[in-house]
Amino acid sequence: MITDSNPDFVDSAMNQLADYFDDLARGKVQVPRQPVTxxxxxxxQDQEVLAYHDLLVAQTGPLFAHFLASVPGILEELSHVGVTLARYTHERRKQDDRAFTLWEIDAFDGSSGRALAKYAKGAIRTLTNSPNKANQIHFDAHADKELCAFHSGSFLQVSREIVAQALDSQGLFRGVDYLYEMAAFQFYGRNRDEHLRGVSSFLREDGLAFFLEKLNQPEIDEYHRRERVKDEQHKSHYFSEEEIAWKKNAMLSQMKNGQILFSDFVEAASRYFSHVYLIWNGTNFYEFVASNNERSITQFIELLGQPIIPNGFCFEHPVVRVLSQPAAGC
Incomplete structure (x- = not known):
């Protein structure tokens, strides 16, 4: 088992499920029965999104492939956001010609970060951390070490010094340009205030923070209805009924213990970010983007447009919308 001096990590589902995650990362269990595309x-319609998709799926590690097979619509969304971030960064570099940076929080073997760094042609350098050491095997096999870095450890272990060194920051470290939490917080309990306070301190003043969260519903029947949609219309393409049922018993109850409500997440995020948007939904999964800089987030949202979500998985209408912003005159 992975151990750490931080009591929040020792008691977390991430630590308790460490052996299971190791088996997933090594491709020993729960391997999709067909490639996830x-x-x-x-x-x-956007040919660049298709090109990004092809780049992303070409070098996925076993745990990331399992993740894509488990979350409906997330492959299309990561491709869409990746292209938009690259376009946004190239626009930013017209006034600020430097390498931009992204830290992926507990993001498996860095499949998404590696794809972004390669697609952006060096405009974005990425750091991926993972508490599961087996993920580094697949990172090392595919990463361009000039553009990507990996830290073996929970996000609770990551310091500003680790991030600055990994991203080769010269001079005073002002933070990363982008954060992306890959559905990680739910494995460390319900205290989103603490999680968000911690990671927000790594972000530059004009940076963008992305949060992929699996959330509870006010009505338990609605939560289970969406879970059935996920299992029957997405996961069934990749796993047997027995595998889906086994994962529910072995893992999902632990995950649910760390999930919170949509309103609770927005309330917590609004304490650390002046602008919070919802940008995607797939059954009980949601993606948010937040910033303390209105110009930065407005420019990104304009470039982003509407998400690409396969039919049947979106339960939010409208999807892209502002959830929190300063009151007029503030």
Whole structure:
């Protein structure tokens, strides 16, 4: 088992499930029975999103492939956001010609970060941390070490010195340009205030923070209805009924213990970010972007447009919308 001096990590589901995650990362259990690729390719009009998708799926490690097979629509969304971040960064570099930086929080073997760094052609350097050491095997096998770095350890162990050194920051470290939490917080309990306070301190003043969260619903029947949609219309393409049931018993109850409500997440995020947007939904999964700089987040949202979500998985209307912003005159 992974151990750490931080009591929040020792008691976390991430630590308690360490052996299970190790088996997933080594491809010993819960391996998708077919490659995970988009099933709506003909509906994606942006050829750059398709190119990014192909880059992303070409070098995924076992745990990231399992993740894509478990979350409906997330492959299309990561491709969409990746292209938008690259475009946004290239626009920013017209006034600020430097390498921008992204820290992926507990993001498996860095499949997403590696794809972004490669697609952006060096405009974005990425750091991925993971508490599961087996993920580094697949990171090392595929990463361009000039553009990507890996830290073996929970995000609770990551310091500003670790991030600055990994991203080769010269001079005074002002923080990263982008954060992306890859559905990690739910494995460390319900205290989103503490989680958000910690990671927000790593972000530059004009940076963007992305949070992928699996959330509870006010009505338990609605939560289970969306879970059935996920299992029957997405996961069934990649796993047997027995595998889906086994994962529910072995893992999902632990995850649910760390999930919170949509309103609770927005309330916590609003304490650390003056602007919070919802940008995607897939059954009980949600993606948010937040910033303390209105110009930065407005420019990103304008470039982003509407998400690409396969039919049947979106339960939010409208999807892209502002959830929190300063009151007029503030």
């Amino acid at each position: 988009t099933r709506i390719r003909e509906q994606i």
